[in-house]
Amino acid sequence: MKRTYLGEFEEIMLLTVAVIDGDAYGVALMHEIIAQTGRELRLNQVHAALMRLEEKGMVKSTMGQPTAERGGRRKKLFSVTVQGQRALEEIRQVRESLWGRLLNPPKLSVA
């Protein structure tokens, strides 16, 4: 089976959802990513990425409690699915193995 491809921004988003698990919704995610990466971000980009992740089955959402500063509207809380977990781990493995090979270059065998 072909693996679902994750874009760079989606990967960061997915990771961030995993990191702040339990309170991962639009604004919180945006602020976290801005704090961590320092990049310019708009809410519509965050929402678009979350929608894509949800469609790919990487995250799932539930409606949270309404708050006053949201004008009495509910949050949409995201959490990482098993599939998302697996995708993150796979990416990490690939990266780590690559990094590992960079630090310990394989020795050439001399006859």
Add this chain to the structure above:
Amino acid sequence: MAPLEKNEPKPPRWAEWLLSQFCAQHMLETIQGDLLEEFHYQVRLNGLTKARWQYGLEVLGFIKPQFIRKRSSGFSPHSYFSFNMLFNYFKIAFRNVRNSKVYSAINIFGLALGLATCLMIILYIADEWQVDKHHADSDRLFRVSLATQSERWSSLAGPVASSLKQDFPEIEVSTRILKFSGFEEVLLKYGEGSSKKEFFEQNAYYADSTIFDVFNYDFKFGLANAALNRPNTVVLSEKVADKIFGNENPVGKVVKIGLAFGTFDYSITGVFRDNNKSHINAHLLLSMQNSDIGGWITEQRNWAANNIFHTYIKLLPGANAKSLEAKLPEFLARRGGNDLKAMGISKSLFLQPVPDIYLKSNIGNELSPNGSITYLYIFGSIGIFILLIACINFMNLSTARSEKRAREVGIRKVMGAYRESLVFQFLGESMIMSVLALLVALGITVSLLPALNHLIGKQLQLLNDPFLLLWMAGVTLLTGLFAGLYPAFYLSSFRPVTVLKGKVMSSLAAIALRKGLVVFQFTISIILILGAVVAWQQLSFIQNQNLGFDKGQKLIIPLKSTKTSANYSVLRNELLRNPRVLSVTSGSVHPGVETMEDLLFYKENQTVQQAVDIHFATVETEYIETLGFTMVAGRPFSKEFGADSSSIILNEAAVKKLGFDATTAIGKRLYYEFGNARRETQIVGVVKDFNFESLHTAIRPYALSTSITGKHQYLIADVRKGDYSKLVSDVEKLWLKIGSDTPFTYSFLDQDFQRRYEKDQRIADIISYFTVIAIIIACLGLFGLSTFSAAQRTREIGVRKVLGASVAEIAGMLSKEFLILILLAILIASPLAWFGMHRWLQGFAYKIEIKWWVFALSGLLTIVVSILTVSWQSIKAALMDPVRSLRSN
């Protein structure tokens, strides 16, 4: 949830509204929440202004397909565009048409009548609009025209055109067209013996060879650039060439052109097609260099006299017409100042863009009668209003009958129809209606077009121009949209709960609107009736106005060749032997024909500087008696006083202008200059003022002389009433007997005069047809509404009858509600129509007063027609047996 504080910062309202409009419902809450939370965060961080700005940008950022998309549900996602639903809509629309035949017929027929009227008006306007739009570089073409203090004149003195070209480098080319007085018709002759063709042709003009550098003519035979280069050459229009040569190439052939003073040979150098319309409207173009009046033309050096050359210029690309026009006064003073001073005339030149001449210029000595942009506006707005009346019928009948469709709307909504889908359905129905109406309208137009062409003297064709087809399609769709929009929104607004309980009451606002629209329809109809009545009155007033002479039973025979002129006395003596002929005379012009000749007359001890401009005719002795002019003082010309060759008779206007009065004028001497010599003449009589041309123009100073120019141009005979065809055939026999060399043509003076009002008559005819159409459509709507109203009140009528109401009472009750609307319409329409017609009448020198009874009459007419329309249904409803109407309960 904490209560919101009063002065809490708020995001911009437009952005909130916008978001709520486009954003998909299932995402809206989250997005709104996030945006608001971020907004409050930004307020704390960057202040309110920046936060609001940010909020707006964020909202705009959400305008992306994935946020706009509707959530897919388990049900069919495109319920109102799926094949099944479309099929269902068509089926319902078809059933509706079938089940209510009367309403559908009223709707379709009304719309069709409106559309057909509109189509014909579009055809007419497009046809008028095309005139002179075909010339290449038409934006660089101008006519140079003349203005004096009192009038504007479309032609200039001979030398102006070439001087303009010499003096102004920005003028690429200039050209002249000459319409010579008395050349309303020329005699064309070709061939000998049995194949001889001989006929009179109108619109023959002399033209400079440069005419084809200025104007585009589409040549069928010959070459435009060399067409009039040589002396005595002629270019024919396709129609004229067809009459002589059929489809054969006539280039190089020689035709004989018969003028009043002789017959001249012209060789044909080209034939142009008649496909492009121009205000010049030439049938023949003769070279200015020629053996007939060419000599006279080249002698024209005077800048003040003989302003009969229509002068056109073509500017170089990029040249500015305004700045050229600004230089014209200096040009005129430098070149023609002396001549003008000698004549004591001050005048100025101005430019008229050629494409505008046909529709916008109506000044002195136009080559042929022009159109009028005002009438185009009038017709255009009448067309729109008639279509509006038809659309209103559709709206009113649809909303009035909404009860019938209410259940359908309820069921559809319960089954999950969106409001939009219902709007589309009803709009689609009105589109179908208007397309059906278009088909009927095309049929009506095709069958009426010949009659219309006959009425307006044009050759309009339905499918001439692909552009027009687009127009028609556009008008039809707009009609469908306009007629359907209000019913669609009204019907789709019903709430299923109320509707399905069976309680449909038209809201008061809807009823008021319906009544308002009926008032509007009848206001327009009444304005049209009033317009038509006033126009008819004015025209019959003009036609029956005393012209100052007797135009009844006057036979006119043009004498268009030297030989027929010379034969005048023979013909006269022969004619007088006929007992039907009372008297015979001749003149250089006759009433009803434009008098082009004028001279400057001055009194004894005065010079030409103090002269008075007087138009004149040169006439035979019995002219005054034959035409029945009334003498105020003095005597008519008479054989007893020798030839009366230096006598002159003036009208009252001329006498007044000269500063005499009728009695003192007799015997006074007048002087004029003619052929470079001072001539003397003596006033022998004064006639009562008369209208020589038409009642559009006021009476001008006019003189009758016996000797200034040739007088045997027209033979005028006063004849007895009776069998005119017998008389005419007798005269024709005489004509042939005395050996005339031109074909016999004749007219009757009253008909000639009638022709001067043809254009007005045509307009009045067209407006009255429009009026009839508007009334028919409005009454169709009224009929529909009254039918509906009677049907709705069936039970009420039943109860009233049971309780003892008479048929008359019930019919009256039903008619009353509509009568009130009509009365209101009369009140609104009367002042509007009065204002419009008052303006129209200002264009006439002799006009009627608009009387109060015209309004009363039009109002009465409308009331009678609408009572007839309504009472058909009212009486039918009132006669109905109450047992039947009440049984169903």
